[in-house]
Amino acid sequence: MAMSGRIRSALPLLNRVLRSDAAVSQRAVLTPAFTATSPSSEFAKNYSAKAGTTEAKVKVPVTLFGGSGNYASALYVAAKKANALDKVEAEFLDFVEASKRSPTFSLFMKDLSVPVGTRVKALTEIATEAKLSDITKNFLVLVAENGRLRNLEIIAKKFVELTRADKGIVKAVVTAVEPLAPQEEQELKETLQDILGHGKKVILEQKIDANILGGIVVEFGEKVLDMSIRARAQQMERLLSQPVDLF
Known part of the structure; x- marks a missing residue:
């Protein structure tokens, strides 16, 4: 099954998570590399420094500003370090596109009243079911944990700015x-x-x-x-x- 198809088929898991009585915080599923709590420049530094698989320093090709720019820059650096930029880009954009086609998930992302544990659990199960790479999965989970799912489309657009500049x-x-x-x-x-x-x-x-x-x-x-x-x-x-x- 194509990646976009896997992602679309995984989105119905959201309904099961939302109905679950045991929706509690899932911080344990995060690796130690993803422990930031705010969309600040420090978050970008920590995420990108630890998420890659090599020690080589990576510089973003375009300077982006704001919280969404920090998220996009951090994901770019992590993917670049892991030599997985194309894969992460494809997964991330497919996820965003699939989520836009799901009214339930779109509402879920914008609803700030959804508990952190529910957000994290939903994103973890969807990403696992869709067989997303660890970089993409952990990034999405962290975005969910930080309450930034409503900004995901903006982050994706800024991420594309970086990948295009890279190419x-x-x-x-x-x-x-x-x-x-x-x-x-x-x-x-x-x-x-x-x-x-x-x-x-x-x-x-x-x-x-x-x-x-x-x-x-x-x-x-x-x-x-x-x-x-x-x-x-x-x-x-x-x-x-x-x-x-x-x-």
Whole structure:
């Protein structure tokens, strides 16, 4: 059975856990490596330092901020140390996608009134049933223990930022009033590829926004290329509003 199928089939275990009268704290199932209690930079340091299988130091390719950024960075470092980045990424994203398709689990993740023991027990059983790797399983359990399941989708998005940067993949977001034709999309990708140079791979994400009136707006990295009609109109308006010296 494919990994995503295993995860979906494991989610019904949640119902059994929620009905259990013996839902108590399961801290014992955690390895000593996963003992953080808050989504702080210290958590990221402890998790990533101990979860890997080698002593080699790993530096995150992109600096992320906030609690979700710390979680994503810690998971990246742990997976990278264990030489299991692709596997952990696939497992993590499949888990998040499968959980989004389960109304019961989505509600479970957002409900802060669920006891810590119930959260931990549910995530432990689901991850074990789905045969997730130890890094992914222990990370999910720790997120559950720390009451951050409601942030799992945000953590996953930030984690993808790191894995893409690790692979030299740059996402460019192009905004237009209508979808680009295939030839236009290819030409834009080639242009961005020339700008970024070798060693980078461009992927395009298209957004539709009638408010730009025409043209395109391209965002990649920290750069914004605004070639929209709206931007040109605003520039013209500024020029026309300036006083004219007739002499």
